[in-house]
Amino acid sequence: MKNYKLIPKIALLALIVLGIIFAVMFYFGGNLEGITHKVAGDELAIPRFTDLFLIWVYILTGIVVIITLVAASIAYANMWRFNRRKAITILCVILGFVALVFVCWMLGSSKEINITGYEGHDNVGFWAKASDMVIYLCYTLLGATLLTMLGGYIYTKRLK
Numbered sequence: 001m002k003n004y005k006l007i008p009k010i011a012l013l014a015l016i017v018l019g020i021i022f023a024v025m026f027y028f029g030g031n032l033e034g035i036t037h038k039v040a041g042d043e044l045a046i047p048r049f050t051d052l053f054l055i056w057v058y059i060l061t062g063i064v065v066i067i068t069l070v071a072a073s074i075a076y077a078n079m080w081r082f083n084r085r086k087a088i089t090i091l092c093v094i095l096g097f098v099a100l101v102f103v104c105w106m107l108g109s110s111k112e113i114n115i116t117g118y119e120g121h122d123n124v125g126f127w128a129k130a131s132d133m134v135i136y137l138c139y140t141l142l143g144a145t146l147l148t149m150l151g152g153y154i155y156t157k158r159l160k
Helices: 002-028 050-082 084-107 126-159
Strands: 031-039 042-047
Touching: 002 050, 050 084, 050 126, 084 126
Parallel strands: none
Antiparallel strands: 031 042
């Protein structure tokens, strides 16, 4: 039973290490040979691992959304048996999160995203809208996390 407690720690460590590796590859992995793009009169080199870094962000966002919805659904199912009033509160949180994802999706634009030096067609339509949704969702969740941390700090200091 004790070994099951190690799984989340190992998974978290693996995700952090992979994130660091991908970030280092993106920032210090060099540029595509001989490919530059002129922006405002300056020659800019194109990073080699841009696609890898973007895919990693998509994967992490998907993991966060799935884990959040599964954990909230399990909490809802367990709470429904014991306290239906609190279960409705959990259901409201789940529906609020789904509404947030929907609003972030609707805020996204399917118009072409101008990416310096990118010649492909994955930056229009669905993927452009998905990219905008992920960005809006990350900013919103980061802001909510920071506000929650600040509120918790203020709340604990007032109680003492």
